[in-house]
Amino acid sequence: MLARLNIFFLLSLISIFPIPDTYAQTKKFDWLEEIHWDWSRIDYSWNNLYFPKDFRFGVATSHFQIEGSASDTQPIKNNWTESTNINLPKPFLACNHWSMWQEDVELIKQLGITDYRCSIGWDRIQPTKGTYDQDAINHYKELFRELKRNNIEPWICLFHFTLPTWVEESGGFSNEDNVEQFVNFCTKIFNEFHEEVHFWASFNEPLAYVVEAYMTGKFPPHHPQGLFKSIGGFYKAGKALKNMLEAHIRFYQVCKKIDPSAQIGIIHMFHILDPNSSYNPIEKFIAQQGNHLINDSILNFFQYGYFNWKQLIYHTNDLAQKSLDYIGVNYYRHQITRFGIWSKQKNGVIDARNNEQTAHDTGWAIYPEGLYRSIKKAKQLNFPIYVTEIGIADDTSEQRDEFIRKHLYAIQRAREEGCNVLGCFLWSLMDNYEWGCNPRTGPRFGLYQVDFSTFQRSLRPDAQGFVSYLLKQRMQQPIFNKLDRRQHLSENYYA
Numbered sequence: 242m243l244a245r246l247n248i249f250f251l252l253s254l255i256s257i258f259p260i261p262d263t264y265a266q267t268k269k270f271d272w273l274e275e276i277h278w279d280w281s282r283i284d285y286s287w288n289n290l291y292f293p294k295d296f297r298f299g300v301a302t303s304h305f306q307i308e309g310s311a312s313d314t315q316p317i318k319n320n321w322t323e324s325t326n327i328n329l330p331k332p333f334l335a336c337n338h339w340s341m342w343q344e345d346v347e348l349i350k351q352l353g354i355t356d357y358r359c360s361i362g363w364d365r366i367q368p369t370k371g372t373y374d375q376d377a378i379n380h381y382k383e384l385f386r387e388l389k390r391n392n393i394e395p396w397i398c399l400f401h402f403t404l405p406t407w408v409e410e411s412g413g414f415s416n417e418d419n420v421e422q423f424v425n426f427c428t429k430i431f432n433e434f435h436e437e438v439h440f441w442a443s444f445n446e447p448l449a450y451v452v453e454a455y456m457t458g459k460f461p462p463h464h465p466q467g468l469f470k471s472i473g474g475f476y477k478a479g480k481a482l483k484n485m486l487e488a489h490i491r492f493y494q495v496c497k498k499i500d501p502s503a504q505i506g507i508i509h510m511f512h513i514l515d516p517n518s519s520y521n522p523i524e525k526f527i528a529q530q531g532n533h534l535i536n537d538s539i540l541n542f543f544q545y546g547y548f549n550w551k552q553l554i555y556h557t558n559d560l561a562q563k564s565l566d567y568i569g570v571n572y573y574r575h576q577i578t579r580f581g582i583w584s585k586q587k588n589g590v591i592d593a594r595n596n597e598q599t600a601h602d603t604g605w606a607i608y609p610e611g612l613y614r615s616i617k618k619a620k621q622l623n624f625p626i627y628v629t630e631i632g633i634a635d636d637t638s639e640q641r642d643e644f645i646r647k648h649l650y651a652i653q654r655a656r657e658e659g660c661n662v663l664g665c666f667l668w669s670l671m672d673n674y675e676w677g678c679n680p681r682t683g684p685r686f687g688l689y690q691v692d693f694s695t696f697q698r699s700l701r702p703d704a705q706g707f708v709s710y711l712l713k714q715r716m717q718q719p720i721f722n723k724l725d726r727r728q729h730l731s732e733n734y735y736a
């Protein structure tokens with residue numbers, strides 16, 4: 242994702258336009274400096290990870306990635322199944338979760354987690370403009386009741402990258418009229434489920450979505466590439482993002498009146514760019530502009546009520562600061578900007594420094610310090626924080642255990658330094674359809690491995706440590722004594 246230097250470079254130039262005074266504070270680049278911990282001096286074993294008993298541990302999925310495009314009766318019509326890109330791999334039945342959901346609740350239960358984050362597809366519920374599919378609504382009702390019967394708290398996300406075809410054809414979120422359509426859908430679902438479901442998210446990663454849909458063209462509607470078309474796509478992305486943020490506020494304001502106790506948030510993908518060398522002004526400039534665009538455009542909106550899309554689109558809403566109960570942090574990637582005229586290496590945005598460990602299936606750098614930095618950044622908003630996704634794609638089942646421990650350590654450290662992180666969800670419950678990849682060969686993020694011919698699920702060996710940890714977590718409350726704390730804090734010295 243987001244690997245096009247040319248686009249970032251262009252956008253960086255756009256920001257040389259003057260900025261109105263009211264928006265001045267949104268121009269700040271307060272991103273934490275790059276850090277690397279000396280892991281050889283840190284004890285991140287399962288025995289040394291301390292979380293309070295009420296800390297929420299969960300797994301996350303999204304409807305389309307596990308349910309796929311078919312239902313019992315008819316194929317789903319959405320922006321992915323009816324994409325104009327005929328080469329785009331489709332999920333078909335994905336994990337066949339639509340039929341196997343009861344078995345899957347049992348698998349969730351066996352992990353020992355307290356919470357399950359999933360999504361409901363607008364495309365599945367409202368296949369045409371005026372009609373709601375009551376059978377589909379009842380299907381989810383059964384799922385949530387079954388989760389509750391098993392003491393698992395369901396979390397619903399109302400948008401995870403899919404749109405009904407009728408919405409996509411009318412311009413998706415780049416068309417302001419669809420804000421109202423989306424809020425109607427959200428309100429309908431909220432009315433149906435708020436008695437069972439306490440935790441809600443309007444959007445999963447709205448920024449990642451608009452970038453992939455309108456800038457890289459990887460997601461439907463696959464906005465075309467090219468110098469001038471990219472500028473058009475960039476403008477459309479900003480417009481769609483602004484509309485999505487407005488839709489969030491309207492959903493929040495309407496549904497909090499229906500049920501003030503509901504917890505409603507938005508989930509942002511924190512994506513960190515650092516310069517290859519802090520002495521190279523071009524690399525530094527591009528990394529700053531990238532961070533500002535990817536992270537600040539959304540965070541500033543909820544912090545100050547101002548939305549500024551690189552001086553091309555401005556928008557204000559005073560309700561923004563009062564329209565969140567939590568911020569969801571998804572974190573996967575740390576990338577490096579490289580630009581050198583004499584350099585023999587490729588210029589661009591690259592996935593890892595030479596010496597950095599990378600995930601087997603995707604080549605993304607394993608950089609838990611990035612999660613810590615993202616949490617610190619999210620803290621600026623002063624809302625409770627949930628880490629709504631962290632995960633690694635590794636079909637060899639060699640890296641997951643260490644990956645999870647290191648990331649939990651990063652959360653623990655941020656918590657000890659005052660960050661109000663209340664829970665963490667692993668991506669994902671099981672291998673699934675990764676956007677635009679063939680499910681039979683695509684990256685494998687699951688704690689459960691899925692055989693896509695038989696749909697058989699089996700727990701990966703490197704997920705076992707997490708399961709045992711959760712078992713212990715439920716049985717006992719570790720004593721966090723002064724000595725532990727001092728030992729831990731001394732690590733800061735090496736940061």
Ligand code: BGC
Nearest residue numbers: 303445446510571630675676
């Ligand atoms: C998305 C997931 C996706 C994961 C891995 C996250 O940003 O929310 O849908 O599968 O990244 O790419």
